[in-house]
Amino acid sequence: MDIKTEYVRRRLSETPFSQRSCIYGLLQVESWLTHRPTGFVSGKMGYALRSQYPVDWDFILREIRDGYVASPLEVKRAFAERAAKLAAEQAKGRQAALAREAAQLAEWRRVGGQL
Numbered sequence: 001m002d003i004k005t006e007y008v009r010r011r012l013s014e015t016p017f018s019q020r021s022c023i024y025g026l027l028q029v030e031s032w033l034t035h036r037p038t039g040f041v042s043g044k045m046g047y048a049l050r051s052q053y054p055v056d057w058d059f060i061l062r063e064i065r066d067g068y069v070a071s072p073l074e075v076k077r078a079f080a081e082r083a084a085k086l087a088a089e090q091a092k093g094r095q096a097a098l099a100r101e102a103a104q105l106a107e108w109r110r111v112g113g114q115l
Helices: 006-014 017-035 040-052 054-066 072-110
Strands: none
Touching (some): 040 054, 054 072
């Protein structure tokens, strides 16, 4: 393993062996950001990696580009913010689904459907 950033080094030290696939993914992010490959397939790979590791992507990118090493507290805060954002989006989606179902039920009743 050729680890280039302090961020990945720190995550490696915090990650148990059973979750090593996460570290391999971070190494791919690091490699992609370091070499910036071109082409359709590598672009799709970069998109997939950024989607799968959005918080990690940002920290690794800042370290490679700017030399900025994030503190553990900053990383923890970013992951908490991401989790809160996802929870809010999921709640909004559930509310929208319930509203759609209520509208469908009202329409069902209006046309004489049985429950």
